[in-house]
Amino acid sequence: MKTTATVELVFIPSPGMSHLVSTVEMVKQLVGRDHRLSITVLIMKRPFDKSKASSSTQSLLLTAAEDRLEFVYLPLDEAAAAELQSKVPDNFMLEFIEMNKQNVRDHVRTMVSAGSTRIAGFVVDVFCTPMMDVAAEFGVPSYVFFTSNATILGVMFHMENLSPGEYVDLTELKDSDAELELPGFVNPVPVKMLPAPFLDKEFGSKFMSIAKRMRETKGIMVNTFEELESSAVRFLAENDKVPPVYPVGPLIQVFNNKNEEEEEAMEIMKWLDNQPLSSVIKLDYKKDFGSDNTKVMLVTAEEIDIGIRKLMEGGNACGEEIKRRVKEMSETSKVVLVEGGSSYNSVGLLIEDFMNNVHTHSMSC
Secondary structure, eight states: OOOOOSEEEEEEOOSSHHHHHHHHHHHHHHHHHOTTEEEEEEEEOOTTOOHHHHHHHHHHHHHHOOTTEEEEEEOOOHHHHHHHHHHOGGGHHHHHHHHTHHHHHHHHHHHHHTSOOOEEEEEEEGGGGGGHHHHHHTTOOEEEEEOSOHHHHHHHHHHHHHSTTSOOOOGGGTTSOOEEOOTTOSSOEEGGGSOGGGGOHHHHHHHHHHHHHHTTSSEEEESSOTTTSHHHHHHHHHOTTSOOEEEOOOOOOOOOOHHHHHHHHHHHHHHHHTSOTTOOEEEOTTGGGOSTTOOOEEEOHHHHHHHHHHHHOTTOHHHHHHHHHHHHHHHHHTTTTSTTSHHHHHHHHHHHHHHHHHHHOOOOO
16 A cells, blocks of 8 residues: 555556566656655556466566555456457557556546545556557646667657658668668668668558657656767757657666576576577567567577677777777666766656646646
C-alpha cells in the first residue's frame, strides 16, 4: 500500500520484459529522488504468457517494491486477445495496446474518484503512444519513455521530418553502397547498416507514426547519458520541433534473485555443452526495439573474434583510441546518476516539470 504523496504519475510500459526492466529502474529512481512523487505502473498482461516469463516478471516487481510505488496488472481477456491475434497478426501488438485503453481508463478513473489523487502526467512506453489519448481525456500531459538510445531517437525524428507522416522508402538501397547524412553521426551512414525497422516498409511506417505522436508529448525520457551521445543529445535539444529530451540513463538492472539467475544460466550452459567448441554466438539485432517479434541470427565465434581483434588489436592507433573511449565512458557512467551528474540533473528537471503540471493542468473524469 502506498502512502499519500503530493502528485501521482501513471507509467504504462510495453508488455515486454526488456522494457519493463528499464521502467522499473526508472520509477525507482523517481520515487527515491522526491518524496512528493507517487507512481502507479499499469502492466498489460502479455497474452498466452508462459508461466516462467510470468514468474520472472513477478520476481522483478516484488524486489522493486517500495513506498509510494505500486504495480497493477490490468485484466486480460484471453479469448478476445486470441481472436484479435487471428484477425490482425501483423498488427497484433498495436491493436492489443488499443484494446487495453479501456482498462487504463477504468483504473485511472478509480484512482481519481476519491478526489485526493492529483495526476501530474502519463509516462508511456515508446510502443504505447496510443495511450496518450487516454491521458488527454483526463486533461493531463503525456511523456514518452524511450528505452533505446538518443541516436536512434534522433534518426526517427529526422526520417519522419523528411516526409511527415509517411515512410521514407529505403528498401531499394539496403543492398547498395548508398550513404545517408544522419544526426548524431560524425560520418555518413551506409544505408545497409541501419537498424532493420528502417529498411522494412511495414515496420518503418509504424516507426514514423510513433515519431509523429512523440512530437505531441511534453517530454521524452531517454535511456542514455549526455556524455555518451553528446552529438545526438545536442541535435535533439536544438530541434524546436522535438519536445524536451531528458537523458536519464544508464538504467541497469542488478539481479537480486540469484536462484532464478543461476537456473537460467544453467539452462544456457547445458545447451552450450552440446555445441561444438567455440562454434556459435547469439546476436539479437532488434533488441534495441523491444523483445516482441525479435529475430535472432547466429554467426560463428571466429567471425566475431576476427572483427573485434581488427578493431581493438594492440598497436593500432584507432583501436587504442576506442579502448580509451570505452574506459572513459565506463567510468563516466558510474557518476552521471549521482548528485551533480548529468543524468541526476536531468531527472531533477524532469521532476520539477511533473510538479508544475499539477498547477497548470486541470483533470477531469
